[in-house]
Amino acid sequence: MKFLVAIICVWSIRTAQADNRIVLESYTGGKSSAAEDQLRPLREELLRKGFLGGYDVVGRSFESKVSKPAIVEGLPKDFTQKVEAGAKAFFAGKFDDAVSALGPLVDLARRNGGAFAQNQDALGALEKAMIILALSQQRRGDPGAMQTTFAEYIRSFPKAEVQRGIYGTEAAASFEQARKTVAGGGTGTLVVQSTIQGGLIYLDEHVRQPGKLQVEVPVGEHRVFVLADGQLSRVHRVTVRARESSVITIDPTYDRVVQTSTNWTGLAFATAAERERSEVDHAARFAVAVEATAVALIGVDQVRGKPSIVGILVNRTRSTEIRRASIPLDPEPTVDRMVALAEFLAGETTTPEGVDITVLDAPKGDGVGNNPGGPGSDGGGKGWGGWKLITGTLALGALGVGGYLIATDGDCKTDPPAGVVCPDVYNNAAPGYAALAGGVVLAGVTVYLFVRGGSTRAKTAFVVPTNGGAVATFVGRF
Incomplete structure (x- = not known):
């Protein structure tokens, strides 16, 4: 035949891109040790219904798209001494040992940029670690790794230099070549502003100025965070392109609430009043940031004076509650009641047995694609579906x-x-x-x-x- 018609139907399980439903945990004062076991049946049932949660899926997605914690494990008290040990190995000609010692220290510093807000003196040790790491990589015959490390050093330290008197003529020449390569990429404008007036802005771990910062920087990735009211925001990574302006606004109040740790992912509020005021809005912001199609909030809260498991389905476009229900923790909830709560949140039922319904806004859409459309729909269609x-x-x-x-x-x-x-x-x-x-x-x-x-x-x-x-x-x- 002169023509071949092939109709290829590829059937696949819903992917995060096509149907990215997420579930976040929410608490007042942080997650208790008992909450993990209390919420496990509900979380597992929501997972079976397509709501993904936890750090590996949702937390990492937020970190890659938005921000990371300013401090994870922190810097060791002997950070400077460990850098000196790596330097000693370098000057002794033990370049493999120097890379093994300094590489993890530089990575650790990058994961804990907020630690330098508490100890700017440690930046000197970090600068030395990056210089010697780059030179050790070169001596091992890896000029590509050297260029990468030097480029990061130049972006992070505006007054970067490698002194001939300390590291030698060859080292200084290699650094100058790396500087020319970075300079050849051009510069761009980075604008950083804080929603809290007077918030102190840090750029690449260096303290800059309060309120708003506008500066020309080498192209590439830069790290920014804010210190406001004695607390750190999360660290935001911004990619600056040549002859372009990159603008980022940091909301330290929101950043303090968002939690992405290996233990759990969600929202932690300092007070019950703050949670009541901002919980739904913050969940919607989180969902939009990770391009979620629906977001459910689960946690432990006081309902009519009793500790209860609470579930909320949030309209991520309107920052409103679509559904809210709870189950008292005393007596201990049965698995069937947990399943019923999950079915309610997923839009499979409006009359869950053994569940106390607080909000049911079904006519405005259920947020999970079960409504054919209408005003306020969040995930349903628009107009006639035929x-x-x-x-x-x-x-x-x-x-x-x-x-x-x-x-x-x-x-x-x-x-x-x-x-x-x-x-x-x-x-x-x-x-x-x-x-x-x-x-x-x-x-x-x-x-x-x-x-x-x-x-x-x-x-x-x-x-x-x-x-x-x-x-x-x-x-x-x-």
């Missing part, structure tokens, strides 16, 4: 007709005697390709309607020309 079925049917029909027309292009309309050239053949190529093109357009419209409607399914169709024909491909994810 259009996607009509356009989808027409798309498949057009693709099928186009395939048939191209397949029969050049075929004889009659059965001539043997040896006789056919006097009349089908000339279907032009209308066939036109039909295929129309099918692709309709398929695109169908994809748009599904995406706009909050569906977890994504489809696409395309035509690939081949020798003597084409391949029409339709791909769907459900």
Whole structure:
């Protein structure tokens, strides 16, 4: 055949990109030791319903897209002494030992940038560690690693230099070459501002100025955080491009609430009043930051004077509650009641047995794609849902007709005697390709309607020309 039509349906489990439902934990004063066991049945049931949680999935996503804790494990008290030990190995010609000692120290410093706000004197030790690490990498025959370390050193220390009198002429020359390479990349403008007036801004661990900072910096990644009211914000990484301005506004109040640790991911409020005032808004901000399609909050709180497990489904676009329910911790909740709460949050029921419903705003959408649409919908569709079925049917029909027309292009309309050239053949190529093109357009419209409607399914169709024909491909994810 001159034309091969292949309809390839790729069926896959919902991915985070297509349906990124998340669950966050929320507490007043931090997570207690008992909360892990108390919430486990609810968390596991939500996971079965497609709500992902925990550090490895949700926490790491937030850290890569937004910010990381300013201090994780902190710097060791003997940080400077360990740097000196690595320097001693370098000057003794033990370059492998120097890299083994200094590499982890530099990485540790980067994970704990906030520690330098408490001890700016330690920056001198970090500077020395980066210089000697780069030179040790060079002596080991790894100039690429040296350039990377020197580039980071130059971005982090505006007055960076390698002194000939200490490290030698060759080392100083290597550094100057690295400086020229960094300078060749150009500079950009970095603007950092704090939502708290007077918040002290730190750039690449160096204290700068309060309120707002605007500075020209080498292109590449830079780290910024704010010290306000004696507390640190999270560390935000900003990539600056040549001749462009990168602007970031840091909200220290929000940063102090967000928790991304290996133990749990969610929100921790200093007081019950702050939690009541900001919990839903902060959860919505978190969800938007990680591009979540829905966000559920679970935690332990006081409900009518009794400690209870609380679950909330949040409208991430309006920062409002869609559903809220609770289960008292005394007596100990059964697994069935936990399952019922999870079903309620997932939009599978509006009458969960054994669950105390506080908020049920079902007419405005359930946030998980179960509502066909309407004002305030958060994840449901918009308008009549039948259009996607009509356009989808027409798309498949057009693709099928186009395939048939191209397949029969050049075929004889009659059965001539043997040896006789056919006097009349089908000339279907032009209308066939036109039909295929129309099918692709309709398929695109169908994809748009599904995406706009909050569906977890994504489809696409395309035509690939081949020798003597084409391949029409339709791909769907459900």
